[in-house]
Amino acid sequence: MSQPNIPQLICPAGSLPALKAAVDNGADAVYLGYKNDTNARNFAGLNFDDKALREGISYAHAKKREVLMAINTFPQPGRVADWHRAVDGAAALGVNAVILADVGLLDYASKRHPDLRLHLSVQGSATSYEAVNFAQREFGVRRAVLPRVLTLAQVENVIKHTTVEIEVFGFGSLCVMNEGRCWLSSYATGESPNTVGACSPAKYVKWEKSPGMMSTRLNGILIDRFGDNEPAGYPTLCKGRFEVNGSTYYALEEPTSLNVLEILPEIARIGVAAIKVEGRQRSPTYVAQVTRNMRAALDALARDGERYQVKQAWQAELAKVSEGSQATLGAYSRPWR
């Protein structure tokens, strides 16, 4: 039996303790962002200043792990220099790669820093091998993160037609997943991940308690109501319950989490280079819990090959930290065509 290809494990870090938790629990790489709107998790108090970045990078590099810097929002009119500065800063700090979405920024980075490794962000919304190969041809992109809308067969088709490394999501909250092209947050608040670096920014969110009930509002729009013992989700339009033709239900998307442990052998077999864990907005505790279990599963796959089996203990800990009451295979498993 030949050694299976084992994808790298890429874990999120919104703070220095989260970065250390990822490294200590077996991440091959961590991804992170600056404390500003150059990345798509621009939340108050989250992310890294220069001092934390330096310490985080040296911590990861000392343990032979990689640091990937997400600069994956779209430069705003009149402020393009801020995004250029972010790329220059990442290159100067010695990150292993930058994760970019905007073609203008990819162009800048490839010309200004020819030795800097470029990854195409999920926000770049490349769902076909033509799009991936375009990014390679024009900007020398070495890896592309695929949006969570493709079936496993479609992911395999992309891999067969490109020499760019392919990274897919392996665990974390799902949304409506029209990554890089979603207008729902803008519709409700005028702000979106692409423009300000946050979906449904917190200043527009209101949790209202009333006896036996909690209501969630986004810029005044009622998103959902929960009974006292009903699980809650993130306050995004796509996960809301709305009245449609007289009945109230999840009209766009039910709050769920992605979990690919069951199809890990297939993901490895088709040649996926890396698996990404969602959740830079989550705490170091989440990062430790998820990284630990994903690492255990990948190690089991490397060791057991075809005899790989999902352990209940991994699934139990992962289920606990999931948004929504269920974990799914997302778009990966769609028997129909």
Next chain:
Amino acid sequence: MNIPKFKLPALVSRIGGRLPQWPHSVTLIAGLNAAVKMKLLPQDSLALLEGRTFFVEVLDAGGKANFTYRNGLFRPLFTAPATPDLSFRANLSAFMQMIARQEDPDTLFFNRELSIEGDTELGLVVKNMLDAVEWPQMPKVPGFSH
């Protein structure tokens, strides 16, 4: 040390709720100020707390604390504001699990074990500020080590 999920008997909150509320307010605030003095809390986040009012309630213990942050220090509020800028409510075990980094605040929130009300962005500042703290290693006490 693994902190299990537990709930104190209702009697505790009935008694706890009738006791004077300032002793645990003072303890909580002393802890926060110690963290400020040790420079564990990032300055840019602290600046966002200036003049804002906070309310923490330990539901099953009946403990409540009202406080604010002003001029570099957390200070108790002896008169509770009608609507604090930010309120956290949870049972003691959830608070303990969160502080010990055994459970993630978002997980507790999804599972409705932690309630956050008021200014959501301020809540995020506080959550992310606590997440970013590198707590000093606690001395290993016999009987309490892992």
